[in-house]
Amino acid sequence: MTHLTSPGLPRSLAPLHEESLVGFLLRLAHRLERSPWRVADLCGLGSRRTSIGYGYLRDLPDEVAVRFSHAARLSSQEVDALTMRRFASSYPLLQRVRTDAAVTGRRALVNWAMNPSSRFCPACLRGDGSPVQAAFGGAWKTRWHLPVVFACPQHHSLLRSVCPSCSNPVNTKGSGGIGLIKRPRLAGLHPLQCRHILVADQIRKRTFRAEAACGARLDENPDRDSALGSEDLDRLLALQQRLDQLLTATDQPVGDCQPADPSFFPDPVMATHLIKLSWPAGASLLPSAALTALVDEHCAPITELATTQRGASADSRHIETRPAPTDSAQCGALLLAAHNLLGDRDLTSLHERVQPLAREAYGRHPLCQPWVRRPALSG
Template structure:
């Protein structure tokens, strides 16, 4: 279509919440035309071969800008009214719609929970409100009925239907695997509230007659099995509709979480009802749906049935039950209890269908609380491989005010004594190395709390060689007599994290490590430090050993990973590194002689160096301490 489109002789005003296909059906009925002819006249039919008009389902999301402009001109609507006929405006509150429909690059995206071409419906809404226009052309086919999370009509207090009462087929279902905007758009003229499916006895006749059943005749409709169930589900629908109307600022990923948990419940079924204390809603319809899907897909290749298995149940009762259980877990007031429930579902889902479970996690956009609840922990840290793991789950395990930059390589002794000394007394092997192992493992866990990532990521952030970090943690775990003792370690870490959060001024240890990465005590400073100690001044190798001691105290670092011992702290040992490792304890533990007299001077010098690192030093400038 070229040039300025001609307005139709007559048009209609859209009804509240009306969908594009519903508006087309009412407009076609008023003008006594087929929906296909109306699509051509209004300029929205993107595919046309001879007399065949194809209306793809993605038009339900949004029209192209040029098509929307033509449609507005011919129907005498405003552009805002035309946009309101599509689902695109709902993507702000319902994120699965973000990638659905036609993308700017011309490709078409689809999320199995974004929308359904087949529409649920309320017979009483379709019957109209008694006004002249709705009495003549029917009430609205409401746009939200195409969203999987809309399963009830709160106005008429009933669950929505999804099958024609006569032919028992979904309304506007896919034909030969392809979904359209309107089923059989070139078929005979029908009232908008009539079923457009083929008649059950159509056989091989062409053209096949339409079912034509009046969908408004079943006013009683499908209800929940008990009034208490219906009230519970209507309350749930009201809450979901409120979120669709206005997103909660503190829960922007509520619907992605709801969908991910729903898919896990489906895969792990019946774990949700067998193992968890979830809301007591009727689950017969959901149980029937899941077992029917499993029978249907049992002999199919795994890759061919993904959308069927993890998609929303078409029946309102089944979908409502599933969403009720999911909302209970997503909105659970007790994070610990929610984590236990979600972990149970995750384990059962992995056992039944690990590939699909991991696919849900990797493709999904999850909130931090749900990702934390799903995260697989091994040895007290995020798992890096194995069943059910994904980078999407290796998130910060705690909401922290402190950062990874403010964590040293070794937990300071004062914090260790307050919170972890009792843990090391319970280890099964007595060793003077236990405290060092616990202090190192503590900082690795603190890094995971605030930055997420893997065990290796935490070690890299702190400048600790991965092999040393792993072997140290393994030794610590081997010396722990059961999970109760390890739980004491984790509880101590929570207390340490709370202390760090409460500190107004925290030290940037990463900055200190960076400033001192190629530093040693300058010869002039060493001469001042050893003034009156000629035996030390005459031992130049001691200056490097003292530099390592200062580095460990300024950075709260492990002397094994000093840049003077290892290349940049985490590489191979430098020439003379083993000698420094051997000699440092003798210097630090000196009780008499010149070395003992040097230690107080080094302590004062350490404070000056720390202040220099925190205040005036910058990476790349001349390394000279005051």
């Protein structure tokens, strides 16, 4: 193999449709038999010693994009398409993310901007059967990092959020914070294998760490969404199709166009905060007991946390109510409740639906008003 310190990589790959920067680096590293960190470093992304900056998923600075384009033999349009930049106009919550901040990952979660750990559809990851996808897998899609993407209408299923073998998210916080890829210095894994490290401790009274990657294939044994009936699944898939249409309606880089309704995504997110702070006052917003149980499961620890943190500041008391649920089913159910709360956004009927929840939330949490203050939700 040609030595990898040349100005450009000796071999590259054509990005797949909708492929994320994460997926491209994993596939390219596997092809070149190097670690993702090494490939990222050679492409101008390895500014950190132990991780790849998570903010690069949101956007690449111009100078970094030029180096990456040259090294990976991609056009500037192909490089842009690997990032979230294409959604910035239709999904304005992305604009709240500071890509140069050390706490990018945490702020992205709180603001519903993007998930550091991708959800995934096993059927999509299996690919289309072409030689390239048979060898390296299908695309890890950029949109799977958006909190509002929880289902795959193409395969009529909810996305997975954890490895089916070790039950851990695909990407988790490491010693250096949240990075773009879990254990990026670990080489030899297929792009579709789980990179979570399993640790064995305390053997024969000697404490040591024996580390090995989980390695389970994430494209196998697809879930059948058995927890939800067909009617509930259809409801969530219909919502996802509507959200997908709005996400791609202005599928252009920042500044090229503006969404028809810039409050469409921010308002449901604020509605989810109100629903969580007042739950179960909003249980009637959901059409089935199964969907209600999903939101109830997500809200239970939030209610308990609020009780134990009485007297704390507004920020510390309500920070845990703000991130999107990790679980796809819970996230879909919560967004469905939020969209039912907003309805057609007629202010008169919206006021009637919102006020009971607002009174309940403010009664329990007098300091929560800064988090629920958009005009559409104020009545």
